[in-house]
Amino acid sequence: MSDLPKSVTINEEGPREGFQIEPGPIETARKIELIDALAQTGLRQIQTVSFVPPKNVPGMADADAVVAGIRRRPGVAYTALWLNERGLLRALASPNLDVFGTISLCPSAAFLQRNQKRTLGENYEAQRSILQTYKKSGVKVRRGGLMATFGCNFEGDIPVDHVVGMVGQLLQLASEAEVTLDFVSLADTMAWATPTSIQRVVGSVRERFPGLRLSLHLHDTRGMGIANAFAGLQMGVDIFDAAVAGLGGCPFAGHRGAAGNVCTEDLVFLCEEMGISTGIDLDSLVETARLAEDIVGHMLPGSVKTGGTLSKFRNAQRVAV
Ligand SMILES: CC(C)(COP(=O)([O-])OP(=O)([O-])OC[C@H]1O[C@@H](n2cnc3c(N)ncnc32)[C@H](O)[C@@H]1OP(=O)([O-])[O-])[C@@H](O)C(=O)NCCC(=O)NCCSC(=O)C[C@@](C)(O)CC(=O)[O-]
Numbered sequence: 631m632s633d634l635p636k637s638v639t640i641n642e643e644g645p646r647e648g649f650q651i652e653p654g655p656i657e658t659a660r661k662i663e664l665i666d667a668l669a670q671t672g673l674r675q676i677q678t679v680s681f682v683p684p685k686n687v688p689g690m691a692d693a694d695a696v697v698a699g700i701r702r703r704p705g706v707a708y709t710a711l712w713l714n715e716r717g718l719l720r721a722l723a724s725p726n727l728d729v730f731g732t733i734s735l736c737p738s739a740a741f742l743q744r745n746q747k748r749t750l751g752e753n754y755e756a757q758r759s760i761l762q763t764y765k766k767s768g769v770k771v772r773r774g775g776l777m778a779t780f781g782c783n784f785e786g787d788i789p790v791d792h793v794v795g796m797v798g799q800l801l802q803l804a805s806e807a808e809v810t811l812d813f814v815s816l817a818d819t820m821a822w823a824t825p826t827s828i829q830r831v832v833g834s835v836r837e838r839f840p841g842l843r844l845s846l847h848l849h850d851t852r853g854m855g856i857a858n859a860f861a862g863l864q865m866g867v868d869i870f871d872a873a874v875a876g877l878g879g880c881p882f883a884g885h886r887g888a889a890g891n892v893c894t895e896d897l898v899f900l901c902e903e904m905g906i907s908t909g910i911d912l913d914s915l916v917e918t919a920r921l922a923e924d925i926v927g928h929m930l931p932g933s934v935k936t937g938g939t940l941s942k943f944r945n946a947q948r949v950a951v
Contacts, residue, residue, distance in 0.1 A: 635868035637907040640894060641845075642668055643677040643871050644922060645696075646711055647878025647891050649689045650680060652926050658692045660925045662699040667918045668874060669703040672910040673894075677709045677871075678727070681717035687881060697724045713746050714756070715763055722767060731764040731771030733757040733811075735800055737792045740784035741777065741819065745882040754799065761807035771807075774800035775815040775847070780831060781822025783884040788822075790834045797835050797842070813843035813869055818858065820883045821851035825861035832865045845869030848892040849883075850876060850931065855892035856900060863906065872897045875919035875930035893932035895919050899939070912939050 645665050649656060668676050678700065684691035693710070700708055707728040712718045721729050735757065736742040739750050748756060764771050776796055781787050797814055804811050816831065823831075832844060846862045848855045848870070859870060873891035895915045898908045912934070919935040 633866035634863055634904065635866055635906060637868065637909070638863070638901055639675070639869045640673065640897065640908055640910065641675045641677065641709075641869065641871045642673045642874060642894055643847075643891060644668070644873035644875065644877040644894065646677045646680050646690075647873045648922070648926065650682075650687050651879045651881050652689055652877075654689050656689070656925060658695050658699065661692070661696045662701075664874075664918070664922055664925055665696070665708070666701050666703075667921055669706045671915045671918055672908075673915075674705065674909065675707045675709060677711060680711035680713075681720040682711075682713060694720060694724065697726050700726050702726060715760055718760065718763060718767075718769075722769075729769050730773065731761070731769045731809075732773045732775060733761060733771065733800060733803055734775040734777065735796050736777040737788045737796050738778040738782035738785040741782050741882070744784065744884075745777070745880065754803070757803050758806070761803060761809065764809075765807065771804070771809045772812045773815055773845075774804065774811040774813070775817060776800070777817045778819045779816040779823075780818045780827050781820060783820045790831055793831055794834050794838045797839060801839065801842075813845050815845040815847050815869075815871065817847035817871075818849055819847075819880055821849040821854065823848065823858050824854055825857050828858050828861040829865060832862065832867065836865075843869070845871065847871040849879065850890055850892050851879070856896055859892055859897055860900065863901070863904070870897060874915065874932075875922040875935060876932040877922055877926070877930060890931050893919075893934075895934045896932055899934045903940075913941055 665678050679693035679696050680690050710721045848858050872894040874894045876890035876893035878891045898910050898912050901908050916935050919932050923930050
């Protein structure tokens with residue numbers, strides 16, 4: 631347990647992850663309501679929308695309007711996802727957003743083709759090109775990311791050496807563009823990871839690139855999300871993407887069942903009970919998770935919103951004593 635971090639940063643992705651896959655339609659005002667509520671919980675970073683073609687992802691057709699309607703709260707970074715330069719230009723045109731650059735590779739050629747219609751080589755060149763656009767636009771590049779890091783529904787197991795090599799490619803791209811990545815995010819897009827593979831992959835990347843800060847983007851499709859987060863915490867990982875109530879999933883991941891991200895309030899519960907600070911008010915987050923359920927109109931997978939937090943029981947004990 632000695633590598634446990636003292637605090638973690640949670641990047642909330644529920645609005646983007648959730649509304650890209652919910653069958654909807656969901657009113658723009660209700661999407662904004664969720665983002666505004668999340669901003670009241672102590673979360674410091676919220677990924678609000680993705681700027682992708684509406685015909686591919688209809689739930690993001692109102693992305694520009696959602697961003698325009700956010701009531702910004704000081705101290706919260708409001709971010710977005712894009713997968714091509716057109717998407718970046720839409721983000722740059724949105725004064726309500728904090729635009730941080732990301733570069734992203736994918737060790738699975740099959741998933742990359744489904745998700746972005748690119749070959750590995752085309753995607754490498756696309757990242758090189760977008761780095762130049764970041765530079766010209768004065769965008770700070772913060773994050774490198776790998777999708778399908780732990781396995782792929784279309785390609786099977788991903789060899790660890792391939793993952794380590796792709797992290798090397800991300801660092802090479804960044805170095806060519808004279809950029810230092812703040813961290814590299816390893817995404818378990820199709821929920822293949824288990825605690826053992828988290829240890830193996832994080833350990834191998836660390837061994838090859840000591841000092842590189844890593845973050846985890848975990849999906850809970852096979853119920854391993856929180857166990858995988860625990861394995862990451864034990865290895866000192868201190869940045870996690872998560873989604874309130876367990877919203878979300880990639881529409882191109884080939885799942886029929888629930889495909890949500892690791893649930894933010896469950897992760898906050900785990901961290902705070904382990905003495906790892908998140909800066910997030912769990913009671914307020916649980917209320918927001920219930921709001922998310924109301925907005926999508928069906929039950930969402932998170933557990934703590936159903937079981938409740940422990941604060942009222944602890945307070946009751948104090949009163950009784
Ligand atoms: C990447 C593309 C866009 C390339 O798609 P493409 O077909 O190569 O793009 P294109 O440049 O040929 O354009 C096709 C049409 O889309 C338009 N277009 C083009 N770009 C934009 C844009 N940004 N905004 C609005 N419109 C756009 C463009 O103008 C054109 O319109 P048309 O001439 O046919 O009328 C496509 O493959 C795509 O839409 N992919 C969407 C994939 C997606 O949203 N996946 C889910 C998010 S990723 C994810 O969830 C994983 C993650 C991040 O969570 C981490 C993890 O779990 O691994």
